[in-house]
Amino acid sequence: MKRRRMEWLFPLALMGCQLPAVRETEVEFDAWSRRVPTDRTAVIHLLNTDVTANDIEYLQFYDRLKPVLEMNGYRLTSPAAVILRLKFGTEKVG
Incomplete structure (x- = not known):
């Protein structure tokens, strides 16, 4: 009986370690550059x-993040x- 319980919990433990596949992610910016730098580093x-x-x-x-930046040069x-300057993660509301 304990083995069946562990088999049931194992996929949930793996899902908790992975980022969700979200297409629309909320992003906040604190500043924008007026010009695109010539040296894109x-x-x-x-x-x-x-x-x-x-x-x-x-x-x-x-x-x-890296493929998105490389796609933009x-x-x-x-x-x-x-x-x-990045701060990422989730916030609990309520």
């Missing part, structure tokens, strides 16, 4: 205090012309 600065660049949440987020390198 970017660096990511995390604003989350509880997340580091080695955490699984950040790595999953980075795997989705940016390279992630330091020193960079553009600094992306």
